[in-house]
Amino acid sequence: MRVYLDNSATTKLDENVLKEMMPYFTEEYGNALSVYSLGQNARKAIEDARIKVAKAINADPSEIYFTSGGTESNITAIRGLAYSYRRRGNHIITSKTESPVVLETCEQLEKEGFEVTYLDVDEKGFINLEKLEDSITDKTILITIMYANNETGVIEQIANIGAIARENGIFFHTDSSYAIGNVKIDVKREMIDSLSISAHKFYGPKGIGALYVRKGLKFKKFQVGGHQERNKRAGTENVPAIVGLGKAIELVYEDFEKQIQKTIELRDYFFSEVQKRIKNVYINGDLKRRLPGNVNFSFYDVEAEDVILNLDMKDICVSNGNVCISGSLEPSHVLLAMQVPYDIAKGTVRFSIGKYNTKEEIDYTINTLVEIIEELRKIEKEEKNVCRFAEQCGGNCSGCHK
Numbered sequence: 453m454r455v456y457l458d459n460s461a462t463t464k465l466d467e468n469v470l471k472e473m474m475p476y477f478t479e480e481y482g483n484a485l486s487v488y489s490l491g492q493n494a495r496k497a498i499e500d501a502r503i504k505v506a507k508a509i510n511a512d513p514s515e516i517y518f519t520s521g522g523t524e525s526n527i528t529a530i531r532g533l534a535y536s537y538r539r540r541g542n543h544i545i546t547s548k549t550e551s552p553v554v555l556e557t558c559e560q561l562e563k564e565g566f567e568v569t570y571l572d573v574d575e576k577g578f579i580n581l582e583k584l585e586d587s588i589t590d591k592t593i594l595i596t597i598m599y600a601n602n603e604t605g606v607i608e609q610i611a612n613i614g615a616i617a618r619e620n621g622i623f624f625h626t627d628s629s630y631a632i633g634n635v636k637i638d639v640k641r642e643m644i645d646s647l648s649i650s651a652h653k654f655y656g657p658k659g660i661g662a663l664y665v666r667k668g669l670k671f672k673k674f675q676v677g678g679h680q681e682r683n684k685r686a687g688t689e690n691v692p693a694i695v696g697l698g699k700a701i702e703l704v705y706e707d708f709e710k711q712i713q714k715t716i717e718l719r720d721y722f723f724s725e726v727q728k729r730i731k732n733v734y735i736n737g738d739l740k741r742r743l744p745g746n747v748n749f750s751f752y753d754v755e756a757e758d759v760i761l762n763l764d765m766k767d768i769c770v771s772n773g774n775v776c777i778s779g780s781l782e783p784s785h786v787l788l789a790m791q792v793p794y795d796i797a798k799g800t801v802r803f804s805i806g807k808y809n810t811k812e813e814i815d816y817t818i819n820t821l822v823e824i825i826e827e828l829r830k831i832e833k834e835e836k837n838v839c840r841f842a843e844q845c846g847g848n849c850s851g852c853h854k
């Protein structure tokens with residue numbers, strides 16, 4: 453049995469989504485710019501998907517642009533808005549716990565003459581709204597704060613940030629690539645000016661996403677050439693993927709409440725069993741304001757890599773949360789920003805539960821995890837404390853061989 457508990461990294465494609473996409477690979481292969489009906493069928497499929505995406509976030513279809521995913525949407529929004537409103541000011545506000553794409557885009561903009569404030573977060577993972585207000589200057593043009601953190605799952609106070617931005621005449625972008633599909637987002641109520649969507653985070657295909665930009669806002673385009681996406685993103689549209697995104701976002705919000713309830717039940721069960729059966733384990737991030745499926749544990753006295761590799765040997769897929777830098781032993785910038793001590797941060801493992809997970813899988817994971825942590829801690833302790841020659845010293849060990 454394979455247990456997939458890394459739904460924050462990506463999700464399994466829903467079969468109903470695949471079914472919806474298939475005809476656009478085989479029968480309906482027209483170019484959406486062509487005038488004959490084969491092309492117009494593709495055009496209609498794209499526009500239908502646009503309506504579905506818009507409806508999911510309470511936007512207008514004319515505010516939705518298809519992109520290659522969350523990464524491109526974030527870059528286009530942040531750079532696009534920054535350059536379009538540069539004459540108004542050059543100051544951007546973000547936080548230290550953003551995903552690498554937002555952080556690196558901001559760092560790049562700094563090299564190009566923009567000024568960026570990186571807000572701290574508290575130990576629960578939230579920015580401080582007063583500090584946000586204090587950091588606004590008459591040069592501030594953009595606030596970019598993620599909707600929910602991809603490592604800890606904590607959900608920021610988006611509507612309050614939106615209100616602060618709007619009061620001050622500043623644009624508000626949110627990286628919601630991880631949040632969409634796990635929480636209901638309303639761009640009007642939450643006063644969001646732009647946001648990013650990534651289909652593969654909610655059972656859609658990889659390599660497709662969308663960007664929402666509020667009507668009336670200007671943003672510079674980076675991909676030039678053809679006139680696709682209302683002249684904002686050149687390149688022949690990936691029709692099957694766009695159809696898949698539309699279907700996936702429609703499905704995920706169709707029986708949303710029921711699905712979320714099931715996920716929360718599994719998560720809470722997982723939470724409580726692990727805490728009951730494993731000592732010295734710490735949950736990262738606020739316990740209430742967080743996405744339903746995310747469990748981020750720090751296990752004392754173990755290395756995350758060892759836990760992940762041992763779980764993999766039992767066919768359980770989890771990660772250390774920072775998929776973009778995994779493979780390196782660097783501790784997560786998110787946990788360090790939350791003041792989690794280095795020693796504890798290094799034992800951090802993220803489990804993310806999705807709609808295909810069952811109670812049986814969670815039980816298997818808990819049992820396996822208990823064994824692995826016990827074993828790893830035993831090894832760690834032996835390596836640390838026991839001298840190979842202790843017996844020969846007859847209890848008078850002076851630590852000479854340690």
Ligand SMILES: *Cc1c(COP(=O)(O)O)cnc(C)c1O
Pocket residue numbers: 460461520521522523524551553598601602627628629630649650651652653659660661
């Ligand atoms: C997945 C993710 C991205 C990147 O989205 P892609 O579609 O994979 O490019 C960006 N930000 C966050 C928070 C994410 O979870």
